[in-house]
Amino acid sequence: MLVDHQPQMAFATKSHSLETIRNNVAGVAKSAKLFGVPTLLTTVASKTFSGPIFPEIKAVFPDQAPIDRTTMNAWEDQRVVDKVKSFGKKKLVIAGLWTEVCVVDPVLSAIDAGYKVYFISDACGGVSLEAHEMAVQRMIQAGAVPITWLQYLLEMQRDWANQKTYNDVLTIAKDHGGAYGLGVIYASEMFGGKEGH
Incomplete structure (x- = not known):
């Protein structure tokens, strides 16, 4: 609400x-x-x-x-x-x-x-x-x-193995998660693999 x-x-x-x-x-x-x-x-x-x-x-x-x-x-x-x-x-x-x-x-x-x-x-x-x-x-x-x-x-995500919502959760984190979101972007670009925890 x-x-x-x-x-x-x-x-x-x-x-x-x-x-x-x-x-x-x-x-x-x-x-x-x-x-x-x-x-x-x-x-x-x-x-x-x-x-x-x-x-x-x-x-x-x-x-x-x-x-x-x-x-x-x-x-x-x-x-x-x-x-x-x-x-x-x-x-x-x-x-x-x-x-x-x-x-x-x-x-x-x-x-x-x-x-x-x-x-x-x-x-x-x-x-x-x-x-x-x-x-x-x-x-x-x-x-x-x-x-x-x-x-x-x-x-709500609970488990990074939940692929159904995985990418969307990371997108929300990147867009609104401040330093955490920046960390997701950094990990993706630096390590070239899947983003995540």
């Missing part, structure tokens, strides 16, 4: 650079699509205040219209809850802006509803580093599990 990755929310995000958030959420979106993870996109007041979903997300899910809400807590919009239920999964992974409102609220609500919830901390951002960190602590104390976007990708 990707929540409120929108310009107006991003402008006030100070816990991470906007470039980092955009890069990381693009990595999350591509990872979810590659591994067939049912993905819900949601925005808040897109026409009247916050603007459209990030183009990086739209590029990955071009035919999926985000559920546009008025509620700060996405879990208080029945369309969101119904969509999550339709996936038939008991684990939920969430990333969004801002960590201290539009992420923490649905995380806590989903936990109360019986879901095992993970949040991708480096694809979230708050209005200050303290706001982000306090929200992270609150979610952990409530039982949510923090992960990073690269961890998300590599946990």
